[in-house]
Amino acid sequence: MLTLASEFGRRGLPIDLVLGRATGEYLALVPKTIRIQDLRASRLLFSVLGLIRYLRREQPRVMLTALPHANIVGIISSMLSLRRIPIVISERSNLSRTVADTKLVREKFLPFLMRLTYGRADTIITVSYGVAEDLIQSIGLDRNSVKTIYNPLDIKHVEEQADEPLDHPFAVEDGRVLLVAVGRLDFAKDHATLISSFVRIATKRPVKLAIVGEGPLRGSLQTLIDELELNSSVALVGFSKNPYPWMRRAALFLQSSRREGFPNTLIEAMACGTNVVSTNCESGPAEILEDGKWGRLAAVGDAQGFAAEVMAALDEADPPDVRRRARDFSVEKVADAYLLAMGVDPTNAVGKERSY
Secondary structure (H helix, E strand, C coil): CHHHHHHHHHCCCCEEEEECCCCCHHHHHCCCCEEEEECCCCCHHHHHHHHHHHHHHHCCCCEEEECHHHHHHHHHHHHHCCCCCCEEEEECCCHHHHHHHCCCHHHHCHHHHHHHHHHHCCEEEECCHHHHHHHHHHHCCCHHHEEECCCCECHHHHHHHHCCCCCCHHHCCCCCEEEEEECCCCHHHCHHHHHHHHHHHHCCCCEEEEEEECCCCHHHHHHHHHHCCCCCCEEEEECCCCCHHHHHHCCEEEECCCECCCCHHHHHHHHCCCEEEEECCECCHHHHCCCCCCCEEECCCCHHHHHHHHHHHHCCCCCCCHHHHHHHHEHHHHHHHHHHHCCCCCCCCCCCCCEC
16 A cells, blocks of 8 residues: 555655554655554544544545455445545455454454445455455455456565665575575465475475564474474574565575465565466465466465476576566556546546545
8 A cells, every 4th residue: 555655646646644553664664745644543443533533624535445444444434424535445365265264253253344334335446356256255246346456566666675785694695596485474374385395395406495574483483494404494584674685686486375365575576587486375376477477386285286386497498587577567557557446537646635
C-alpha cells in the first residue's frame, strides 16, 4: 500500500494515509507528500469512530483499504458516516487457507464478517487470480465486483537498494554458490522443507544457503540445521530492512511457501536479475512465473522435487531474462490500474481535494 500511495503522491495526487495507530518502522518510509492521519486506536476495531469522524470531516474522493480486518472496518465506517464515499478494498491472501491454518478463534469468524460486509464495497481488488477465485468461492461474491491487479514493484528503488554493500561474513565469496531465501520464519513459509531439500543439493553441488528473516520458528529451524550438521552451509541471517543485496548476489532465489497471496519477493528477486525456484503454492507463483516460463516450480512440501528443480536451474544453459518479466509489475503500470478501478482517470488524476 505504501508503494502505491507513494506513486500517487509522486503524481501530485493529495493522499491521506489513515492509520489505526501510527507506529512502526515503516513510518519513516512515508514520503512527505503524504499526510498521515493517526486515529490513535489501541486496536483496529476501536478505530471505527475515529474513521467515521475523518470521513465526515475530509470527505475523500475515494477510500482504499487492504487486508480483511481493515476492509471490514472501512466498509462499516463508510456506511455509518452517512457520506457517499466510494470504497475500494484489496484482498491479499488466500482466505480458505488462512482460516484453515489459524488457531485463533476470532479468525475463524472472518468469512462470516466478510459475507456481511464485502458486498457493500464498490470494487474488490485481489492480488492474484487464485486469491480472487478462492474469495468468490469462500464468501459467495459476484464475479463482476472482483478485479485482479497484481502488487506493484518500485523497480528503480529495488535496483538502487540492491547495489548497497552487503557486510555479512556468510556473503563473502568462498567458492560456493550462494542460494538465498527471504521471508518470515513461520509455518506458511515452510523453511523446514527448504532446509531438507538443501541437504540433497549440497551432496551434489558446492552451495550455501542464506535465509533472511525472523519469526517464531527460528528456534526449531536452527535445531533442524544443527541436527542435519549444516551449520557451516546454512545460515539464518536474521531480518534485514534491505534484503535486495542478498538477492542480487544469489545464484538463485528460493521460495518454499505452503501458501501465498502474491509473493512480492519473487518479483523483487527477478528485478535484481536473479533466477528463481518456487513451490507451486496457492496462489501467485504460477501466475508470476507463467507456469514455469520465467522460473521453475515444485510441488508444495516436496523436498526431493524442490532439490531437483534447484539443481536443474543451476545447470540451466539459457536461463530466462527475469528482469523483463519483473517490468510487468512496475509501480507505474499497477498505479494506473488502481486509479481506473477507483474511478479516476490516470491521465488526468491531479485534483485539489484530499483523497484516497
